[in-house]
Amino acid sequence: MVELMKAIKLDYTNDSPQMSWENVPYPHPTAEGQVLIRVKAAGVNRPDILQRDRQYEPPADASPILGLEVAGVVEQVFGESQWRPGDEVCALTHGGGYAEYVWVDERHCLPKPEGWSFVEAASLPETYFTVWFNVFMQGELGRRGAETLLVHAGASGIGVAGIQMAKALGHRVIITARKEAQLNICKDIGADAAVLLDDDWVTQVKALRGSVQVVLDMLGEKTYPGNIQVLGKEGRLVWIAFLTGAKVSVTIPQMMEKQIRLTSSFLRPQSFDVKAKIAAGLREHIWPQISAGKIKPVIEKTFPIQDVQQAHAWLEKGGHVGKIVLTV
Template sequence: MSLNEMTAIAIEGGKGPAAALKPVRAPVPQPNAGEILIRVRAAGVNRPDIVQRNGFYPPPPGAPDTLGLEAAGEVVAGAGRWKAGDRVCALLGGGGYAEYAVCDARHALPIPEGLSFEEAAGLPETVFTVFANVFEHGALKSGETLLLHGATSGIGTTAIQMAKAAGARVIATARGAAKAETARRLGADIAIDAAAEDFGAVAKAAGGVDVVLDMVGGDYFAKNLEALKTGGRIVYIASLAGAEITVPIFRIMQKRAVITGSTLRPRDADEKARLAAEVERIVWPWIAAGKVKPQVDRTFPLAEAAAAHAHLESGGHVGKVILTAG
């Protein structure tokens, strides 16, 4: 493998995955001061990659145009705490769909013992997102109840396990009885088939919820609010069913509700470094103890990134879709 040239996935045009994503030969990126070069062995495929492929969610200044927000592999050129040969997984501003990637040395974490590159590649974007939104913005505590939607997505499968590891009760929704059963198997205390049941009524009857993690948006908001306990928090990380909601201000006041949300990619390097340190301190011991385990749905070779996107868009996956780069 030449260290001058590599295979990467380019966005060549068109919005469908087959038209847009093509393997090309590209220069190997060169790390700047404080950055490491990683030989990518596996990379996570995420919904924001699809949004970027469709012409939205552009990379932050200085990040590569190549897709890929998380990867796992071996360090080729070290910096900070890392030396050549170290096995790491890393949060990226972009560039994961390639044989080599660079990242701020502070945004890489050691691959937990016993995990494969494929499993580790599905951790950074997902775990950082769940930790920041459920535990920091949502302030979920032991003994509280989390309601989460999209239970069998990469975010959902991770959030169920992390919330349970923290001592919380979990109510999870998914579309279809089989997916609801998967959520239950992963640890959800109550799993709701949102295609057949009124999740708001079920959650309210179960005592209500303290935190909602919502990636759906749209008409889910009214049911989220009704299920929310006084002083509860609704945290948005996406809006797959609609980005506009009607907010009943008096009801918000009555419940002393907090409505918030965030994105991960635009955060500055220092904030991502802070978040990485917190994830390593709090979540990595849960992984070591077997309380949180990455759920890999399917892997695809790097050159088949278009097929990986099509699979993710089909909605049939449970957990993470991963690209492998040898």
């Protein structure tokens, strides 16, 4: 008899994808060094929506179930592991997070921060792995001491993570946002300056003291020319998405004059070993900042996992601050 668990199942029989909480086969480990997590909460991210709409093809070895980050309790260990049954963790998953149980590479788990709820802990992995990899490992923020980071869409889950991580490590942070109300919220979170993302944002950023060394950009086409203008010498432009368009025109002499470096990546296709290095970096540098109270959870809204369609709609409408999380 096939063991069953509950998970979000996708149905494409109608014109639009439907998601429902149904019985599915119980998961099994695919390699040694994995842990089974009993999921208590799962974060909602834009890649979930792209996969839902068949605009993004997950890796061939990934779970077809949506969900890239969870928090919960270790139930089983397969092979050698630093974790034991009963440990409370949050983890980056290779898909499969919208479920009662998920197997995860044990190296991609991090301790649930003391005093944080499972909902709060589930807001961490996807955004924190993304920011650590792109801003700190690829963009090398802090390679010459304290630097200035510009974060577009500062009120988003990624933006909030970028603000708090950079500030906790002693950097200056400028953000842009599309709504006036988001500017003060981002300042409350820790941003040193907040600029409305309108036709005058470049002038406003350039008027601020000091130059920008790293730009974290998820917008792409519309912000590219301004990014090049505000970056200082040896600046790094880090792309993680392209919500306003994917094509830009690079003026090579301008890049050479400032010695600007462009870097970009998707997180999910990175190897398990790379993700393990990201987790190790977070545990060494960021988790102590969380323990010290320098990083706080920022949750926009929670939904029971059965209401996943409403959760996705909330993310899609925009204007949120922080993360949207499903409770299981």
